[in-house]
Amino acid sequence: MILDKDGVNMRNNEKKLGIYIHIPFCKAKCLYCDFNSLPCRDDFVPAYFNALKKEIAFYAGRLNGYGIKTVFIGGGTPSYVDAHYIYEVIAHMKNLFDMGECREITIETNPGTLSIDKLTAYRSMGINRLSIGLQAWQNRLLSQLGRIHKVEEFVENYNLAQKAGFENINVDLIFGIPGQTFGDWAETLECTAELEPAHLSCYSLIIEEGTVFGTRFERGELVPVEDELDRRMYWHTIEKLKSLGYKHYEISNFSKEGFECAHNLIYWKEREYVGLGAGAHSYFSGRRFNNVYGIEKYISTLSQGCLPVENPIDISKEDEMSEFMMLGLRLVDGVSAKEFEERFERGLLDKFGSQIESLLERKLIEVDNGFVKLTRLGLDLANQVFIEFV
Numbered sequence: 001m002i003l004d005k006d007g008v009n010m011r012n013n014e015k016k017l018g019i020y021i022h023i024p025f026c027k028a029k030c031l032y033c034d035f036n037s038l039p040c041r042d043d044f045v046p047a048y049f050n051a052l053k054k055e056i057a058f059y060a061g062r063l064n065g066y067g068i069k070t071v072f073i074g075g076g077t078p079s080y081v082d083a084h085y086i087y088e089v090i091a092h093m094k095n096l097f098d099m100g101e102c103r104e105i106t107i108e109t110n111p112g113t114l115s116i117d118k119l120t121a122y123r124s125m126g127i128n129r130l131s132i133g134l135q136a137w138q139n140r141l142l143s144q145l146g147r148i149h150k151v152e153e154f155v156e157n158y159n160l161a162q163k164a165g166f167e168n169i170n171v172d173l174i175f176g177i178p179g180q181t182f183g184d185w186a187e188t189l190e191c192t193a194e195l196e197p198a199h200l201s202c203y204s205l206i207i208e209e210g211t212v213f214g215t216r217f218e219r220g221e222l223v224p225v226e227d228e229l230d231r232r233m234y235w236h237t238i239e240k241l242k243s244l245g246y247k248h249y250e251i252s253n254f255s256k257e258g259f260e261c262a263h264n265l266i267y268w269k270e271r272e273y274v275g276l277g278a279g280a281h282s283y284f285s286g287r288r289f290n291n292v293y294g295i296e297k298y299i300s301t302l303s304q305g306c307l308p309v310e311n312p313i314d315i316s317k318e319d320e321m322s323e324f325m326m327l328g329l330r331l332v333d334g335v336s337a338k339e340f341e342e343r344f345e346r347g348l349l350d351k352f353g354s355q356i357e358s359l360l361e362r363k364l365i366e367v368d369n370g371f372v373k374l375t376r377l378g379l380d381l382a383n384q385v386f387i388e389f390v
């Protein structure tokens with residue numbers, strides 16, 4: 001047994017993999033949400049989980065030689081469905097995949113869908129990381145977002161999760177909500193951090209086309225927050241959470257030491273993962289591809305004995321190098337020139353010298369002890385940096 005760079009146990013010649021499982025069911029559709037999720041479609045649940053198990057069986061032979069290091073059960077609201085569905089999926093994977101060294105199994109949950117029985121069941125099936133979508137501390141903002149819960153339910157569910165033995169809890173928060181004041185956001189951060197979750201994800205709200213918020217915005221009924229306020233909220237987040245002992249390790253993610261999300265690090269380090277479930281994306285065996293988006297099509301394709309995969313794209317060495325930069329620069333530590341050279345057998349400056357020079361001149365990146373990373377300005381204008389590497 002050897003340890004790799006992230007401290008993960010590796011057997012000789014073993015390739016490591018993350019598994020993402022998409023559960024597209026929710027109690028109600030939040031007004032800003034453009035995820036692949038269906039409200040109140042409990043009628044699809046049994047057939048969907050049967051299809052998922054078929055998809056897992058499809059991959060059994062294809063994943064020989066791979067050790068599953070992380071599993072992320074996301075959605076949708078995976079905690080909306082009965083816990084036995086989740087149990088069956090995990091048990092099926094344990095039977096068919098090499099899960100012996102899996103160190104992190106996360107489930108996404110929402111307040112109002114958890115109980116002590118459900119949480120205890122999750123623990124007993126090996127789930128060791130819980131992600132709870134709180135979004136805001138003020139009930140008026142939760143209602144404006146179309147969330148199903150109040151802050152009191154979040155606190156109750158958070159305490160239940162701790163009682164069930166969860167130590168690794170993430171809380172999702174959103175800033176830049178129309179109508180949210182700086183004081184609201186400061187209170188959200190303050191009150192959430194008081195509970196001392198191991199991890200916090202803080203995303204700026206994006207008004208997406210095709211959502212209720214998107215339509216209201218087009219009609220002029222919804223006014224987005226000013227950029228200046230959005231950035232003030234972002235920088236307050238960084239300063240406040242740092243002062244409370246959180247490590248800012250990715251543009252929008254903060255953790256107590258050692259509690260970085262191992263699954264998301266697989267994405268940001270441009271490593272392999274397989275996505276199972278409707279619309280899930282994969283990066284596997286030199287290709288990116290996704291599953292069909294529609295839940296009915298996903299179920300019917302698998303029931304006909306076919307994999308529901310579409311849009312395969314071969315990732316060339318050149319693509320891989322670009323992606324490595326775009327994803328790696330999301331990490332606050334940045335991209336290691338040494339790691340780039342070891343992985344691609346080519347110097348970072350040799351490949352991206354002109355881009356790095358231009359970004360240095362514009363003060364969007366800096367070079368620090370062999371790492372290329374975003375500056376303070378670069379954190380605000382990250383998309384301008386990523387585009388240089390396309």
Ligand code: SF4
Binds near residue numbers: 035075
């Ligand atoms: S709970 Fe999450 S996935 Fe479901 S509708 Fe709301 S934002 Fe979307």
